Amino acid sequence: MYRLWLTFAQTATLSLAVLFVVTTLKPEWLPGKSVGTSEANPAEPSATSGSGTRTVSYNDAVRKAAPAVVSIFTSKEVQRPRNPFMNDPLFRHFFGERFEDEAQRAFGLGSGVIINPNGYILTNQHVVEAADEIEVALSDGKKLPAKVVGSDPETDLAVLHVDAQNLPAITLGQAETLRVGDVVLAIGNPLGVGQTVTMGIVSALHRTGLRINTFENFIQTDAAINQGNSGGALIDASGNLVGINTAILSQSGGSIGIGFAIPVTTAKQVMEQLIASGMVTRGWVGVELQEITPELADSFKLGTTTGVLVAGVQRGSPADRAGVKPGDIVTMVEGKQAKDPDSMRNLIVALTPGKQATLKLKRGQNDLELQVKVGKRPGAKRAIE
Numbered sequence: 001m002y003r004l005w006l007t008f009a010q011t012a013t014l015s016l017a018v019l020f021v022v023t024t025l026k027p028e029w030l031p032g033k034s035v036g037t038s039e040a041n042p043a044e045p046s047a048t049s050g051s052g053t054r055t056v057s058y059n060d061a062v063r064k065a066a067p068a069v070v071s072i073f074t075s076k077e078v079q080r081p082r083n084p085f086m087n088d089p090l091f092r093h094f095f096g097e098r099f100e101d102e103a104q105r106a107f108g109l110g111s112g113v114i115i116n117p118n119g120y121i122l123t124n125q126h127v128v129e130a131a132d133e134i135e136v137a138l139s140d141g142k143k144l145p146a147k148v149v150g151s152d153p154e155t156d157l158a159v160l161h162v163d164a165q166n167l168p169a170i171t172l173g174q175a176e177t178l179r180v181g182d183v184v185l186a187i188g189n190p191l192g193v194g195q196t197v198t199m200g201i202v203s204a205l206h207r208t209g210l211r212i213n214t215f216e217n218f219i220q221t222d223a224a225i226n227q228g229n230s231g232g233a234l235i236d237a238s239g240n241l242v243g244i245n246t247a248i249l250s251q252s253g254g255s256i257g258i259g260f261a262i263p264v265t266t267a268k269q270v271m272e273q274l275i276a277s278g279m280v281t282r283g284w285v286g287v288e289l290q291e292i293t294p295e296l297a298d299s300f301k302l303g304t305t306t307g308v309l310v311a312g313v314q315r316g317s318p319a320d321r322a323g324v325k326p327g328d329i330v331t332m333v334e335g336k337q338a339k340d341p342d343s344m345r346n347l348i349v350a351l352t353p354g355k356q357a358t359l360k361l362k363r364g365q366n367d368l369e370l371q372v373k374v375g376k377r378p379g380a381k382r383a384i385e
Contacts, residue, residue, distance in 0.1 A: 058185060062197050064239030067139045068115075068170035069232055071189040072123055072146070072160075074108040074131035111188035111232030112136065112160060113241060115271060117169045121160040122271055123231030124246055125151040128158050136162050139195060150274035154214035154282075156246055157267055159274040170233060173240030175219065175263035178202050186223040186245055186259070188232025198224040200257070207260060208342035212247050217346055218260040219243045225259035234261040243267075269350070283351030284377035285359075286317020287324060289341035300327075307331040307362065308344045322372040324359065332360035349377060 110127030114120070121136060128134055134146040144162040151158035178184075182202045190196050200223030207218040221234065225245050234243035243261030250256050273280045290296075290311040297305050307329040313320050330338050334357050338344035351357050353376040360369050 058183070058199065058237060061185060061235060061237055061239035062187070065170055065185075065233055065235045065241070066187055066195060066197070067168035068113055069139065069187045069195060070112045070114060070121060071137040071192075071195070071228075072110040072112050072121075072127055072231060073135045073137065074110070074128055075105045075133045076108075076131050078104050078106050109189065109192050109228045110230045111228065111245070113231070113233045113244065114167050114169050115172070115241075117165065117167045119162045119164045119167060120149070120271075120275060121146065121162065122244060122267060123158055123160060124244065125153055125156045125158040127231045128160065134160065136160065138167070150278035150280075152270050152274065152280045154280075155262060155266060155270050156213050157244065157262065157270045157274075159271055170235075170241045171239065172264055172268060173236050173238070173242045175242045175265050178205060178219065178236070178242060180204060183237045184219075184221050184223055184242065185235050185237075186221070186225055186229060186232060186261075187235065188225075188229035188245060190224075190226035190228045192228055200224070200259075203258075206343070208340070210247075210249075210260070212260065213262075215266075215346055215349060216342060217263055217266060218246070219263055221259050221261060222257040223259060224255040224257075226255050227253065281353060282349035282377035283353055283357070283374040284317075285319040285322075285324075285348055285351075285357075285372050285374060286314035287319045287330075288312035288314075289344055291341055292329065302329065304329070304362075306339075308338045308341055310361075318372050318375045319359075322359070322370045324361070324370060324372070325363070327363070328368075329362040330359055331362060332358075334358055348374075353377075 108127065108131065110123060112121040112123035112127070115122045128148055128151065134148070135143055136146045137143045144164055146160040146162045149159040149161050180202050184200060184202055186198045186200070188196065200221045202219060203222050204220040207220045208216045210216055210218065212218075219234065219242065223234070225248050229245045230247070232245045233241050234245050236242050241264050243263055244267050245259065245261045247260045248255055249258040270280055288311045290309040292302065292305045292307060292309050294305055296309070297303065302309075310324060310326055310328040310330060312326055313324055330344060332338060333344060333347040334351065336347055338347060351374045353374050355374055357372050357374050358369060359372055360367070362368070
């Protein structure tokens with residue numbers, strides 16, 4: 001009996017040892033096991049990496065937006081400086097017309113966004129400024145001549161038109177829903193290398209005071225923007241247009257992660273007016289604005305730094321006729337908060353000339369509400385809004 005029990009114990013121990021080795025080194029030898037089986041769908045390798053984690057991709061957004069982004073090539077005639085010896089008759093006799101003034105051409109590069117399938121393209125004004133020849137290259141390589149429908153130097157926006165139909169127009173997004181930290185993609189033709197996509201986040205919103213444009217409300221991003229990206233698309237993670245790439249801050253001329261885009265809301269307002277009339281009409285009330293600093297608030301005993309100080313009122317202007325006075329603090333324009341001079345300026349120019357607008361302001365300890373008949377902003381840049 002003892003020998004039988006010993007034999008059984010040794011056999012069981014050996015069997016367990018063999019099972020352990022097989023399970024560890026050759027699990028496929030065991031029934032019911034399948035090599036490489038996991039919960040992931042093997043038919044979707046693009047959704048997972050080699051480690052089994054999901055791969056984040058913005059390919060869908062790029063495929064949606066990229067066909068609507070074009071490259072813009074411009075050229076203009078420039079005059080070579082006149083040779084001073086051309087006034088010498090003897091010099092002209094020997095060298096003739098070879099030293100006459102010769103016209104040369106300067107070439108430029110930028111990007112644009114198709115915003116209408118009937119051939120309307122949005123870009124920066126500085127991309128097409130003074131150009132006498134403009135050519136647009138579509139994403140499929142087709143090239144078309146373009147003409148300027150209208151431009152607006154104060155926002156650095158322009159609209160082009162090409163003679164084509166059924167073009168791939170981009171989908172307009174909502175810049176108001178952007179948040180700092182949201183992923184954005186910049187699409188354009190930097191340095192002429194071809195259509196390029198770069199990724200970053202929204203670094204800041206409502207950037208003003210940069211003195212790039214007259215009216216500023218920039219989206220700041222660290223998505224790489226370089227020369228040639230101007231006028232291209234800034235899109236969200238769904239492929240919708242949220243801005244027009246416009247400028248960078250850089251000492252080297254290359255991207256250092258500080259780029260600026262004009263919000264699509266501003267671009268849409270300007271674009272619609274340029275297409276309709278070839279020009280932009282803006283509101284004007286005739287006030288000079290000043291930021292309320294803590295020192296200024298203490299000095300004039302204002303009791304608040306909220307709002308915008310009216311530093312001056314132009315005589316006979318809409319604001320003057322409505323009763324606005326120097327020293328008033330404007331807090332609201334048509335129900336929207338006036339946080340600083342730049343934001344109030346943007347609110348005023350968005351008003352429709354000829355219509356009534358409501359200004360809420362503080363005068364001393366009193367809260368006032370005045371109705372102002374909006375005027376038309378003069379074309380020249382002014383310190384009075």
